[in-house]
Amino acid sequence: MREWLVTTTTTAVVIIDWMALVIVLIGTAEAFIGALRLAFTGGDAVHRQEVWLRFGRWLVAGLTFQLAADIIETSVTPAWDDIGRLFAIAVIRTGLNYFLERDLDEARRRQREADARGHAMSA
Numbered sequence: 001m002r003e004w005l006v007t008t009t010t011t012a013v014v015i016i017d018w019m020a021l022v023i024v025l026i027g028t029a030e031a032f033i034g035a036l037r038l039a040f041t042g043g044d045a046v047h048r049q050e051v052w053l054r055f056g057r058w059l060v061a062g063l064t065f066q067l068a069a070d071i072i073e074t075s076v077t078p079a080w081d082d083i084g085r086l087f088a089i090a091v092i093r094t095g096l097n098y099f100l101e102r103d104l105d106e107a108r109r110r111q112r113e114a115d116a117r118g119h120a121m122s123a
Contacts, residue, residue, distance in 0.1 A: 005076060006076045009072055009073065009075060009076045010076075012069075012072055013069045013072055013073045016065055016066075016068055016069040016072070017065075017066065017069050019065050020062045020063075020065035020066040020069065021062075023058060023061050023062040023065060024058065024059065024062035026058065027054070027055055027057070027058020027059060027061075027062065028055070028058070030054065030055070030058070031051055031052070031054065031055035031058070034050075034051035034054070034055075035051060038051060046111070046114065049107055049110075049111060050111075052107070053104060053107050053108070053111075056100055056103065056104045056107075057104065059100060060097055060100055060101060060104070063093050063096060063097045063100070064097065066093060067090055067093050067094065067097070070086050070089055070090050070093070071090070073086060074086050074087075
C-alpha cells in the first residue's frame with residue numbers, strides 16, 4: 001500500500017511541477033512579447049504596468065502550483081532533512097508569493113486611482 005502511495009504521489013508531484021513550468025513559461029512568453037511590443041510602439045506607463053501585472057499574476061499562479069507539489073511531496077518524505085528542506089522551500093515561495101501579491105495590489109490601487117482621475121477629468 002505504501003509503495004502505491006509513494007508512486008502515486010511522485011507522479012502527481014511531477015505532473016504538478018510540469019503544470020507550474022508551463023504556467024511560468026506561458027506568462028514569461030506573454031510578458032516578453034508585451035515588452036517587445038511596448039519597446040517598439042513606445043507604450044505609456046499604463047500599458048507597461050498592465051504587462052507587468054499580467055506577468056505577476058502568471059508568476060503567482062506558477063508559485064502556487066509549485067507550493068502545492070511541495071506540500072504533496074512532504075506527505076511521503078521519510079527523512080527530517082527532506083522535510084526541513086521542503087519547509088524552507090515552502091517558506092521562501094510563500095514569502096515570494098506574498099511580496100508579489102503585495103506589489104500587484106499596490107499597482108492595482110494606483111491604476112484605479114489613475115482611472116478615477118481620468119474619469120473625473122473627462123466628466
